[in-house]
Amino acid sequence: RINNKTGNEIVVSRTAPVNVQIAYTNNLSVPIQDTEITLNIAGLAFDKNAIEVEGGFFQSLNNTVTWSKSTFPKLAETLPGEGGIITLTLVPKQSGIQNPEILLSANVKSKRVEESQVPGEIISTIASRIKFESDVNLTVRSLYGTSVLKNSGPTPPKAEKETTYAIVMSVSNGSNDMTDTVVTTNLPSYVRYLEEVHPNSENITFDESKREVVWRAGVVRTGTGTIRAAKEVAFKVSITPSTSQVGNSPNLAGTFILKGEDRFTNTTVSIERPGVTTKAEDLQIGYGDVVP
Numbered sequence: 235r236i237n238n239k240t241g242n243e244i245v246v247s248r249t250a251p252v253n254v255q256i257a258y259t260n261n262l263s264v265p266i267q268d269t270e271i272t273l274n275i276a277g278l279a280f281d282k283n284a285i286e287v288e289g290g291f292f293q294s295l296n297n298t299v300t301w302s303k304s305t306f307p308k309l310a311e312t313l314p315g316e317g318g319i320i321t322l323t324l325v326p327k328q329s330g331i332q333n334p335e336i337l338l339s340a341n342v343k344s345k346r347v348e349e350s351q352v353p354g355e356i357i358s359t360i361a362s363r364i365k366f367e368s369d370v371n372l373t374v375r376s377l378y379g380t381s382v383l384k385n386s387g388p389t390p391p392k393a394e395k396e397t398t399y400a401i402v403m404s405v406s407n408g409s410n411d412m413t414d415t416v417v418t419t420n421l422p423s424y425v426r427y428l429e430e431v432h433p434n435s436e437n438i439t440f441d442e443s444k445r446e447v448v449w450r451a452g453v454v455r456t457g458t459g460t461i462r463a464a465k466e467v468a469f470k471v472s473i474t475p476s477t478s479q480v481g482n483s484p485n486l487a488g489t490f491i492l493k494g495e496d497r498f499t500n501t502t503v504s505i506e507r508p509g510v511t512t513k514a515e516d517l518q519i520g521y522g523d524v525v526p
Contacts, residue, residue, distance in 0.1 A: 236252060236364060237252060237253055242363065243362070243365065244363070244364050245501050249326075249369070251323045251324065251326075252280075252325075252364060253323055255319050256271060256273065256319065256320050256340055257319050258319075258320070259315075259316070259317030260312040260315065260316055260344075264347060265311055265313050266312050266346050267344065267345045267347065268303060268309070268344065269302075269303070269309040269312060270342075271290075271340060271342050271343075272299070272300050273298065273299040273322070273339070275337075275338060276297065276338075277335050277337055279326055279334035279335055279366055280336055281325045284324075284325035285299075285322065285323070286322060286323040289301060289306035290306065290322065306320065312344070326366055328408075331409060332410070332456045332457075333365075333409065333456075333498045334365075334366040334409055335365045335366065337362075338361065338362045339359065339361045340360045341359050343357050365499045366409065366499075367496050367503055368412055368496045368498070368499075369408045370405065370406070370408075370454060370494065370503055371405070371459070372403065372417065372490060373406075373507070374402065374403050374487075374509075375401075376399045376400070376401050376486055376511065376513070377401075377516050378397075378400070378516055379516050381400035385400060385470070391473065392475070392524070392525055392526075393476065393477045394477065396472050397472065397473060397475075397512070398472040400468045401471060403449055403468075405417070405458065405459070405464060406458050406459025406460070406464045406465075407456060407457070407458040407459065408456070408460065410456060410496050410498035411496075411497045411498070412454040412455075412494040413452070413453050413494065414494055415450075415451040415453070415454050415492065416449065416494065417491065418449075418490070419491070420446050420487070420488040420489075421440075421487055421488075422487075422488070423445065424473060425472070426474075427440040427447065430469065430470040431469045432467070432469075436449065437449070437452070438469055447469065447487070451465055451467075451494075471486055480525065481523055482524055483513045484511060485510070486509070488509040489506055489509055490507040490509065491506050492505050492507075512524070
């Protein structure tokens with residue numbers, strides 16, 4: 235089992251350790267002795283300096299883990315119908331690998347003593363492939379003075395006076411290519427969407443009835459944000475605060491949700507980021523609170 239999943243191919247996140255469990259059972263009618271389990275770990279997507287093994291030995295020279303009766307005494311003898319579980323934890327590498335995966339191949343050897351007292355050897359092999367989902371990332375921020383879109387109005391925002399802000403969404407991707415990438419957010423009823431977008435080549439729309447902004451970012455290639463520029467778009471909104479909002483920093487947009495298709499794992503990747511407020515990133519502290 236890999237992160238409590240079973241199968242020949244398992245898809246996991248790169249943001250958390252990978253827990254591997256190997257279960258063994260004696261299905262014979264006689265005891266088995268001196269069981270030895272060897273796990274071969276292939277691939278560059280794990281940190282060999284961070285591997286954790288329970289009751290076994292990791293040989294970094296050839297990336298193998300071995301469990302035997304000398305490290306795990308229960309393997310000395312396994313009675314009919316009995317068995318156990320051995321475990322290890324792998325930590326994914328976080329950078330520099332396209333289409334990251336790990337191949338696990340376990341070989342199990344045991345001795346069986348027949349009624350004639352002649353020992354026989356039992357050999358079994360199992361294998362699994364671990365694929366890591368894209369580590370696509372979304373950052374969002376509100377800007378006033380440093381945006382490519384020119385803004386106007388008082389800062390701090392003043393009750394019953396209009397101030398405009400730019401909302402910037404930026405996508406990066408360190409591993410697998412992504413397709414059909416879409417970012418959505420919703421605007422509060424008191425925020426006005428302005429028809430200004432940069433760059434205007436980006437596919438961004440606003441549905442007035444749903445109050446929903448949709449950015450169809452499309453293909454986000456591996457290395458976006460590192461070896462090539464991040465994929466980014468800015469759109470302009472305005473707010474005319476009510477006197478009831480004095481002393482607060484009103485939301486300009488709600489939760490941002492990114493969804494896209496991972497070409498390598500054939501899974502849908504989804505991440506969320508908190509909404510943004512009038513506390514623009516490029517303004518002094520306190521300049522987001524509405525004043526009378």
